Amino acid sequence: MADNVFIAFQNNAEAQPIIEAILEDNPAAVANESPGMVKIDCPGRLVVRRETVEEKMGRDFDLQEMHINLISLGGNIDEDDDEFVIAWNT
Amino acid sequence: MAKAKRLGLKERYSLMTRGLDWETTYQPMDEVFPYDKYEGIKIIDWDKWEDPFRLTMESYWKYQSEKERKLYAILDAFQQNNGQLNISDARYMNAVKLWLQGITPLEYAAHRGFAHAGRAFRGAGARVACQMQSIDELRHAQTQLHAFSHYNKFFNGMHGFAHLRDRAWYLSIPKSFFEDAMSAGPFEFVTSISFAFEYVLTNLLFMPFVSGAAYNGDMATTTFGFSAQSDESRHMTLGLEVVKFMLEQHEDNVPIVQAWLDKWFWRGYRLLGLVGTMMDYMLPKKVMSWKEAWEIYWEENGIALFHDLSRYGIRLPKYHEVATKEKTRVTHELWATLYQYGNALGLHTWVPEDEELDWMSEKYGDLFDTMYRPRLLFLREQEQAGNRYFNNRLPMVCQVCQIPVFYTEPDDPQKQCVRIVEWADTKHHCCSDGCADIFNREPEKFVQSLIPPQQIYRGDAGGARDIFEYAEWLHLKKDIDTGEYNGSPDHQNWEAWQSQQPTPQANSDEAA
Numbered sequence: 034m035a036d037n038v039f040i041a042f043q044n045n046a047e048a049q050p051i052i053e054a055i056l057e058d059n060p061a062a063v064a065n066e067s068p069g070m071v072k073i074d075c076p077g078r079l080v081v082r083r084e085t086v087e088e089k090m091g092r093d094f095d096l097q098e099m100h101i102n103l104i105s106l107g108g109n110i111d112e113d114d115d116e117f118v119i120a121w122n123t
Numbered sequence: 124m125a126k127a128k129r130l131g132l133k134e135r136y137s138l139m140t141r142g143l144d145w146e147t148t149y150q151p152m153d154e155v156f157p158y159d160k161y162e163g164i165k166i167i168d169w170d171k172w173e174d175p176f177r178l179t180m181e182s183y184w185k186y187q188s189e190k191e192r193k194l195y196a197i198l199d200a201f202q203q204n205n206g207q208l209n210i211s212d213a214r215y216m217n218a219v220k221l222w223l224q225g226i227t228p229l230e231y232a233a234h235r236g237f238a239h240a241g242r243a244f245r246g247a248g249a250r251v252a253c254q255m256q257s258i259d260e261l262r263h264a265q266t267q268l269h270a271f272s273h274y275n276k277f278f279n280g281m282h283g284f285a286h287l288r289d290r291a292w293y294l295s296i297p298k299s300f301f302e303d304a305m306s307a308g309p310f311e312f313v314t315s316i317s318f319a320f321e322y323v324l325t326n327l328l329f330m331p332f333v334s335g336a337a338y339n340g341d342m343a344t345t346t347f348g349f350s351a352q353s354d355e356s357r358h359m360t361l362g363l364e365v366v367k368f369m370l371e372q373h374e375d376n377v378p379i380v381q382a383w384l385d386k387w388f389w390r391g392y393r394l395l396g397l398v399g400t401m402m403d404y405m406l407p408k409k410v411m412s413w414k415e416a417w418e419i420y421w422e423e424n425g426i427a428l429f430h431d432l433s434r435y436g437i438r439l440p441k442y443h444e445v446a447t448k449e450k451t452r453v454t455h456e457l458w459a460t461l462y463q464y465g466n467a468l469g470l471h472t473w474v475p476e477d478e479e480l481d482w483m484s485e486k487y488g489d490l491f492d493t494m495y496r497p498r499l500l501f502l503r504e505q506e507q508a509g510n511r512y513f514n515n516r517l518p519m520v521c522q523v524c525q526i527p528v529f530y531t532e533p534d535d536p537q538k539q540c541v542r543i544v545e546w547a548d549t550k551h552h553c554c555s556d557g558c559a560d561i562f563n564r565e566p567e568k569f570v571q572s573l574i575p576p577q578q579i580y581r582g583d584a585g586g587a588r589d590i591f592e593y594a595e596w597l598h599l600k601k602d603i604d605t606g607e608y609n610g611s612p613d614h615q616n617w618e619a620w621q622s623q624q625p626t627p628q629a630n631s632d633e634a635a
């Protein structure tokens with residue numbers, strides 16, 4: 034099985050729709066909660082899609098707004114206007 | 124409604140950041156950038172540098188100012204509502220003291236280091252990334268000082284972090300780590316701090332520990348901790364980018380980078396032993412043990428990263444298996460060390476309560492029950508009999524990591540691990556094979572380390588003749604700032620506040 038990539042957010046109201054969108058778009062992703070934060074692990078590759086986040090938020094969303102509530106991540110990043118991808122190349 | 128047509132992020136970013144630098148003509152480039160070649164790293168094409176986040180300066184300021192607004196709104200509310208009363212127990216504050224004394228100065232050192240590295244790189248992409256990180260790190264130092272200044276009004280030992288930083292024996296552990304990095308070349312500096320420390324290891328600090336701060340009711344630390352960590356994702360990706368960039372640019376770079384990864388993995392791991400000890404011993408309410416954090420953030424996430432790098436010919440860092448073997452011991456051995464040298468620490472130490480010992484048994488199993496629990500119970504018995512144990516001398520510390528030479532052999536938890544290294548007819552002590560290797564690779568550098576106990580005994584600590592005079596020179600008051608927690612003014616104040624008695628004056632220090 035591919036190694037996990039991960040992304041973690043502060044567990045607050047602003048990050049909630051982002052977390053929901055990620056879990057919807059990445060069926061293999063698993064959210065682990067600990068006090069104050071949520072860490073999402075996913076084998077091999079994880080994508081954050083702008084459109085899904087906008088649907089959950091009910092407003093326009095710039096993927097770079099993620100920086101405000103992002104805690105950490107593990108994996109190589111590729112980012113454009115529509116998608117933010119974390120992946121291992123192996 | 125159709126959105127106004129605009130450039131995509133990738134084009135926008137490249138227009139805003141590329142082609143803005145130039146080749147110097149009055150002076151040769153090698154004179155203008157004298158430090159980015161001597162480490163032996165070969166760069167063929169600086170334009171191949173990729174910025175994973177594609178954050179322009181404009182967006183950088185926009186998001187950073189939003190983070191600051193949120194942070195300070197919470198800090199204001201925290202102060203107005205006497206947030207210090209919401210922590211789980213006053214013992215918790217000692218983790219905060221260690222953070223203020225040991226970690227906050229590293230943020231400032233990182234600020235300086237990245238300013239220097241940014242100036243040293245001739246590639247504009249790397250320069251901009253270092254500049255942003257330098258500004259972030261200054262922000263981290265400042266927000267931590269602002270957050271902690273409220274606690275300084277109520278708890279002892281927080282009055283003189285800057286004075287302590289250059290004088291306290293145990294703070295030479297974090298200080299020497301950063302000074303080793305800052306006195307290296309720019310590529311090694313970024314590899315050590317952004318990659319080995321921030322990408323591979325600081326998740327262990329900012330994720331489980333800050334989550335622990337949240338669990339222990341410390342809103343101030345949680346807030347600045349996670350706010351700082353949001354910058355950290357950028358620093359981590361800078362670290363990964365610089366490593367991949369070096370590896371892709373020239374095959375001759377591979378062995379150099381590997382040697383740095385070996386060195387800085389071990390140095391970072393040794394430094395993080397302090398954080399592990401904060402997690403296991405200084406959080407009255409426990410979130411995750413050091414062992415569990417090691418398993419998640421190193422054995423799972425860290426190793427995944429090295430698998431990814433294996434396509435460049437990079438292997439796992441040397442002695443990673445030793446670090447994994449030690450995961451059931453490190454924090455217990457280090458706490459015993461801090462406990463006994465408590466008369467020369469700007470924080471309190473104690474024997475954990477029964478419930479906490481049970482938690483440790485559950486997390487650490489047999490080894491804890493056979494080796495560490497009996498020792499802790501013995502120390503508690505001694506303390507209750509009015510015979511609190513202090514080792515009123517100073518320890519021999521490792522020539523490389525500066526941690527007391529108190530850890531045990533990787534395969535024998537009953538045997539002290541000491542390695543003696545020699546160079547130019549002098550002998551030096553190391554705590555481990557990892558540190559001995561680091562010394563042997565750069566002996567000319569490490570023989571120059573100032574080793575605090577030696578300096579103190581030579582009279583270079585204001586002429587102090589014993590540990591008590593030394594503590595005075597640190598501006599630490601005996602049994603107020605130092606020593607046992609039980610019965611300390613912090614402890615008494617806390618009990619009084621909990622039982623709603625009139626608030627005693629907490630801080631006897633004139634210094635603010």
Ligand SMILES: [Fe+2]
Binds near residue numbers: 230259263
């Ligand atoms: Fe920082």
Ligand SMILES: [Fe+2]
Binds near residue numbers: 354
């Ligand atoms: Fe950082």
Ligand SMILES: [Zn+2]
Binds near residue numbers: 525
């Ligand atoms: Zn050492």
